Amino acid sequence: MLNTVKIKAPATVANLVCGFDVLGLCVDAPFDVMEIQLLDRRAVIVVSGDGFSVPIKPEDNTAGASLLALQDQLEGPIGFKVTIHKHIRPGSGLGSSAASSAGAVVGANYLLGNKFTKNEIAQFALHGEKVASGVKHADNIAPAIFGGITLVRSIFPLDIISIPAPDLFITIVHPQIEVRTKDSRTILQKEILLRQAVKQWGNVGGLVAGFMKNDHELIGRSLEDFIVEPVRSTLIPRFHEVKQQSKAAGALGGGISGSGPSIFMLSSTERTARVVEAVMKEVYGDSGIEFNTYVTNINQKGIEVIDAPIKQQASEIL
């Protein structure tokens, strides 16, 4: 019986500007690599493959918490050891914790003969996200597990909808400043104006329709956020320069990836996506802030089992 599997757990861009806590997409790069091993005893062990320290108690770890939730559904002497090679930087806003929590349970499920459905796997992974952000949110987990673009229509009960998406190119810049998901949640207002909310759900409807109609102009017009971006963008130096100059360079639109500080932009062509990357490099070039950029695609598969080590696709790590 196969008792070890190697998986590739890609980064994800949550929110997609207007769809706070509901929309997300999976990208080809960056991604984590994880080995998951089946144990013949009741244990969950999480190890860093890069030599970093990891919380000893599995319940304090994103991968550990999701594996514990899965293990809860199993009887007998069965456990898991997971070794994580982290390439998606924690705190980047690129779904690093979702990759760990969802990757671990997708791998474990593979070793169990895919006993659980993708929806059940997402339920387990939510426990890992709660460790990371204090809230059960599935907007990174869903695209990580299902691939492509996903809508989390509801968390209780969990209802994940795959949104057919056109070929788009994604440019990401990760300015390496610290923005913790917990902090970026607490600065949001608990109450919002109804008239702002109406604009927001008009845009969510427009963005979903734009993806499904392959209408790039509509996608661009719908990438508007009147509620979260005005607050969170204050935490990201040069956000507005990046956004404005990327759009001037031909990007359809974009904004904060997840809770930031990464910024993503969508483009219709790879050529434009690379011009946008150049814009991002120029904006941050003299800022004194370290940063990475990625030019990547929508990853339609999500987390997948791999056999051989795969070279990372990050176009540049400064």
Place this chain on the structure above:
Amino acid sequence: MLNTVKIKAPATVANLVCGFDVLGLCVDAPFDVMEIQLLDRRAVIVVSGDGFSVPIKPEDNTAGASLLALQDQLEGPIGFKVTIHKHIRPGSGLGSSAASSAGAVVGANYLLGNKFTKNEIAQFALHGEKVASGVKHADNIAPAIFGGITLVRSIFPLDIISIPAPDLFITIVHPQIEVRTKDSRTILQKEILLRQAVKQWGNVGGLVAGFMKNDHELIGRSLEDFIVEPVRSTLIPRFHEVKQQSKAAGALGGGISGSGPSIFMLSSTERTARVVEAVMKEVYGDSGIEFNTYVTNINQKGIEVIDAPIKQQASEIL
């Protein structure tokens, strides 16, 4: 030159439960019939074809205000006379004012050789809606003009998106109590909880995806409203009985049509739609409230020019 045209202006169901102020659909029945006549002088005249009194000043009338807005774009001695045969009851929540305001300008535009685009026509019609409800909202005007299901992504600038829709059957009950659009707006909270708004835009995304995927179950699950329905339903006697029993009878879901008091339900088959109609009749049968019911379809054409008088399709007017 053709100087008179007869048009059919159908009813519309705005909001579609979760999409307050943005979603709407056009139905086959009921509909108004209007004659629009080109005048060779600077005048706008609105007349009731049914003998009812109409505000003398055109700016105080929904059809008149939209015609004035259109006339503003024209030079010289040109005017319009419109005669309205009203079958969509004012105050029913079925887009009676939108039928008048949009119907008048669609007819006038036809006489002008379709000089204006549908988007421009919708802009003119917004002036009529403002007379009726105090607010420029396009969620009835858009489906009336474009037909089918529409999303008003934005009002300023006006951005109307047609949402490809499956064949669905619509059952409507209009309990004849008075709910004025202005009143039903003022009782809404100006501020809402962010977490409720997130649920709402999850549902708007789900509903748009459900329509475009022809996924009836998803459409049903997405017909949820945590913000407007809890408030407005208090104005509609027996609302919850109608909703609960219609769903128990097989309806996918539904809720308040526009600002009410009409209630609509979507069904996958005509057979179910007729069972739902029977349920509605039973609920209101002993209520002492007069009511109409309609079993109808999505009208993909919207307002259209007709040559001969058409018999109304209302399945019953008690």
